[in-house]
Amino acid sequence: MVTLEIKYEGHICKKEFGDWLEYSIEKDAAYCLYCYLFKTAKGKQAGGETFVSEGFTNWKCKDRLNIHVGQHDSEHHKARMDCEALMNQDEHIQSVLHKQSRQMRNDYRIRLNASIDCIRVLLRQGLSFRGHDETESSLNPGNFLVQLEFLGAHNKEIDDVILKNAPKNCKLTSPDIQKEIVNACAIETVNVIIRDVGDSLFSILVDESRDVSTKEQMSVVIRYVDSSGHVNERFVGIEHVASTTALSLKAAIDKMFSRYNLSMSKLRGQGFDGASNMQGKFNGLKALILKENPCAFYIHCFVHQLQLALIAVAKKNLPISNFFRVVGDVVNVVGASCKRSDILREKHSDFIVEALERGDISSGRGLNQETSLQRAGDTRWGSHYSSLISLISMFSAVSDVLEIISEDDSSSPDQKTEAFNLLESILSFDFAFNLHLMKHVLAISSELSTALQKKKIRIL
Structure with missing residues (x-):
């Protein structure tokens, strides 16, 4: 009991x-x-x-x-x-760690997507990423950081996890991270192009040049017809080459083909410039590719051939060669300083106003815009045509500026002499005749050059 x-x-x-x-x-x-x-x-x-x-x-x-x-x-x-x-299972250390890790993963994903979105915008617009001073006190830390700040200012969810609110070891804003994301974007873009090419036949366009760091670079463009029947030209990459010999260029092309699973047997065309290492009959890049695939026909760029012909003719004709030299000197002298450029625009504006009052020219949308003398390139003869057009339209203002320079006491004797000689040259009959002659000739070649660069044009 x-x-x-x-x-x-x-x-x-x-x-x-x-x-x-x-x-x-x-x-x-x-x-x-x-x-x-x-x-x-x-x-x-x-x-x-x-x-x-x-x-x-x-x-x-x-x-x-x-x-x-x-x-x-x-x-x-x-x-x-x-x-x-x-x-209490919710207070268990494993549960707490799981919650924290899940939140960290979510924050990391938001932070990474924000950086990717900013980089995509900058890549699409072709803008630079970094600034000279990227410190927090800088007023202009660069396009990437400014874009990221702007994105955070308009989205609180993003703003809570980026820049100052991000862990110091995981901000995803360093130059190395930017380069890795850019490289990933490039890989994905090229993969889309390669998938679009598929098993279709294609041709390549190759050119090489030296960049600002004195490295030889070879750029490769693929031209193909997609499933919809449209002709596409897609840039697929730049390859660094140790030298510009045909063997080095061929090895770089083989390496790129191997990387993207492109077959040399599908190649039906190759286009280069007229350099000997490119179109050499026996040891050029063209010959090396033809030995491996006889169907890869070589076509020299027609626009480049046209430019080479114009350059050769101009150099062999002394009056025309001297004419273009004078045009280049006029552009250099008149546009040598901001002061002279301002005087040129002012004189040209006064000329436009007087011509409108006399009724010599008509007004309207897109007409009589403020312009300046166009500087011609060494080989791009389309730029020579633009240079002559601008000189003709501003001829009166150019003459006035050269006269002012030749009479200006602040100018050095050499500058005054050069301006006086140029003024006499452009006021001569020979210069005026050559100016309108070459304008007429280059107008024809410019129209042809533009037509040859159209994607839909056929070789026949």
């Missing part, structure tokens, strides 16, 4: 005091689960030896249980809170 009474009393106590009171049949004693798991060394109220190791057996004195529980700030309640936290 005593044992049954004790068990009955223990059952009543357990029901009254909740789950923290545990009963041991073997020892016929009660224990505090909370204090057993999270015992402290701050006195008997926290469990002491009674509720932890010895066991509570005085069932007639239930007040001891209330004393053990104590107030809201007692050690028992602290142990209870620790135990509940342990049993």
Whole structure:
């Protein structure tokens, strides 16, 4: 009867005091689960030896249980809170780490997508990425960082995880990260082009030049007809070559073909300039490719041939060669300083106003725009035509500027002499005749050059 009474009393106590009171049949004693798991060394109220190791057996004195529980700030309640936290799966360290890692992954994804979006815009517009001063105090840290700040200013979700709000070791704004993203964009773009080519026949356009760092670079363009029947010309990359010999260029092309799984047997055309290492009959790049694939017909760029013919004719005709020399000197002298360029624009504006008042020219949208003398290139004879057109339209203003320079006391004797000689030259009949003659000739060749550069033109 005593044992049954004790068990009955223990059952009543357990029901009254909740789950923290545990009963041991073997020892016929009660224990505090909370204090057993999270015992402290701050006195008997926290469990002491009674509720932890010895066991509570005085069932007639239930007040001891209330004393053990104590107030809201007692050690028992602290142990209870620790135990509940342990049993709470949401507070488990693995759950906490999982939540943190998931949030970090989400923040990283937002940060990476923001950097990619900014880089895509800059690549599409052909803009530079970096600035001279990229510190936080800089007013112009570069296009990439400015674009990223602008994106964050218009999207709070992005702003919360980029730049100052990003971890210092994971901002995704360093130059190396920018280059890696750009390289990834280039790879994906070329892969799309290669998939579009598929098993179709294609031709290549190759040219080489030296960049600003004095490295020889070979650019490659693929020309093909897509599944819709449209002719496409796609730039696929620039290859660094150790030398410009035909063997080096051929090795670079083979390397690029191997990288993109392009077959030399599918090649049906090759287009280069007229250099000996390109179109040499025996050892040129053209000959090396023809030995491997006789169907890869070589076609010299017609526009380039036209320019070479014009250059050769102009150089062999002394009056015309001297004429273009004088035109180049006029452009250099008149546009040598901002002051002279301002005078030229002012004189030309006055001439336009007088011509409109006389009715010699008509006004309208897109007419009589502010312009300047166009500088001609060395080999691009389309630029020579533009240069002559601008000189004819501004001839009166150019003459006035040369006269001002020749009479200006602030100019050096050499400058005054040069301006005087140029003024006499352009006012001569021979110069005026050659000016209008070459304008007429280059107008015809310019129209032909533009037609030859159309993508839809056929060789026949």
